[in-house]
Amino acid sequence: MNKYTPFSAVFKQVLTPEDIQTLIGKTKGYEDTGNKMTVGLLLDYFVQACYQKWNGFRESTRLGPSYGLPKVHYSTLSGKAGEVPYEIFKRMFQLLVKKCNRQTRRHLNLPKDLLLIDSTTITAANSRMSWAPYKKFRAGLKLHVAVSHGQRSPVNVEESIARRNDAPFGEVLADPDYILVQDRAYGKISRLDQYVLHGQSFVIRLKDNLHLVKPRKLHRPAEGDTTIVRDITCYIGQGKCQSAHRHRVVEFKNDRGEVVRVVTDLRNESAHVIAEIYKARWQIEVFFRWIKQHLNVPCLFGTTENAVYSQLFVALAVYVVLRRVYDEIHPNVPVFVQLTFWEFMQHWRIFSLPLEWQVQFSLFRNKGILEIISIP
Incomplete structure (x- = not known):
């Protein structure tokens, strides 16, 4: 060269x-x-x-x-x-x-690659983007991004003003060829049932205030991982908002000792693997930070x-x-x-x-x- x-x-x-x-x-x-x-x-x-x-x-x-x-x-x-x-x-x-699509190495020997979905907000003065009002003196927009964990690169992006809710874009960016990994902003109960019906694999964090109804403990061989708190199946929510299907819920402790609760359709993977899948979501945060620091995105x-x-x-x-x-x-x-x-x-x-x-x-x-x- x-x-x-x-x-x-x-x-x-x-x-x-x-x-x-x-x-x-x-x-x-x-x-x-x-x-x-x-x-x-x-x-x-x-x-x-x-x-x-x-x-x-x-x-x-x-x-x-x-x-x-x-x-x-x-x-x-x-x-x-x-x-x-x-x-x-x-x-x-x-x-x-x-x-630029290419074959990727499977994470944790899973049958599908992980698709990490989240959004990042970019702000400017109100006078510069009056069409995207956000806060009192700031305008803002969002990039809703789906990043392939194997490729470490975005595979789909949708744009919106910053006031738009993240949740609907979770469905837009979903892809049955991947395992979705999402934060709690995307954990709508009815959407979980739809994913099960449509064969969309997922690992999504649940909001802390959601009720877990009729829990049943899953009897799995111990892996020596003390970070796993609970591994159950249950209905999620109450009354009219309760899920139609039982879902698997795994609770584990993160690096700060906080309990994280995720829901998944993966029944054959250990609780440790489910926890590792969700932890991989941090890669999309690194991606956002990288493009903002090195590709002039905030300017x-x-x-x-x-x-x-x-x-x-x-x-x-x-x-x-x-x-x-x-x-x-x-x-x-x-x-x-x-x-x-x-x-x-x-x-x-x-x-x-x-x-x-x-x-x-x-x-x-x-x-x-x-x-x-x-x-x-």
């Missing part, structure tokens, strides 16, 4: 100009009529702004030419960002997820829905490609030069990857990125 290969060049090999034109053509009511300022150029600017952590349209247009981007005025870039429907960038993200450039959501979906797309490249190369690098995901990104950003990484990167690119990445 040429050590000066920029991330943007790899990104363009995965998401080609032909892909972009196809996605634009599928967007009703929009035609990319710009001669110089096109959707493709807007994407290039967003990718570089995310990857290089630029802090706005002004800085992007000032620094862009240094990274091979055509010179444009910041008002032109801002106007284009507000004009282009953000659904185009959302579809770009979804296409990249399909292209919103625009003020319109199109500009804001477009920037966020591009940031998620950048993460997907970065993670795919890292996971492809990392296992083949000697132990003494291994890098964390963050270190890999930092070294690549300033063209200082160790020689061993450059060699593996060359092999990766010589195979043909699009031959390694699955094409839907």
Whole structure:
């Protein structure tokens, strides 16, 4: 590999100009009529702004030419960002997820991968996003994200204003090919019964005030795990809100000694495994923290829905490609030069990857990125 290969060049090999034109053509009511300022150029600017952590349209247009981007005025870039429907960038993200999909190692030898679902809130001053009122002086929006535990990368994302309840998005993001792992905001009783009927596996934390009716202890061989408090089947809730089916409930102590209560449809797994599955949910919190710290997510450039959501979906797309490249190369690098995901990104950003990484990167690119990445 040429050590000066920029991330943007790899990104363009995965998401080609032909892909972009196809996605634009599928967007009703929009035609990319710009001669110089096109959707493709807007994407290039967003990718570089995310990857290089630029802090706005002004800085992007000032620094862009240094990274091979055509010179444009910041008002032109801002106007284009507000004009282009953000659904185009959302579809770009979804296409990249399909292209970067890969076989994953099963967690705890389970038959299905875990799908970790949660949301993160991004806020700004009311004056910047009046269309998304949140608190007294703040506006806000949410990204509802489903992260594959095996791939350590998002596989589906829905957007909303911050005042929207998380619970309905749990159903939207559900996927029977995975085991859902969710926090208590998603633990609606009627939804648990629906999951059982539809064959959707799940491990979901229950609210502390829910009643457990007619509990029956499950007799399982002891595993020597003292964190397990109780393993039962029961009805959940009372009166009209009571579940129609008996559900398995496992109670265990977390690292702080607090009792956590989760409900699951997994009957053949031990209580220890159920507890470990729920603890894996922490990975999505790490993901949220990572993109906010390293991909410029809290620094919103625009003020319109199109500009804001477009920037966020591009940031998620950048993460997907970065993670795919890292996971492809990392296992083949000697132990003494291994890098964390963050270190890999930092070294690549300033063209200082160790020689061993450059060699593996060359092999990766010589195979043909699009031959390694699955094409839907």
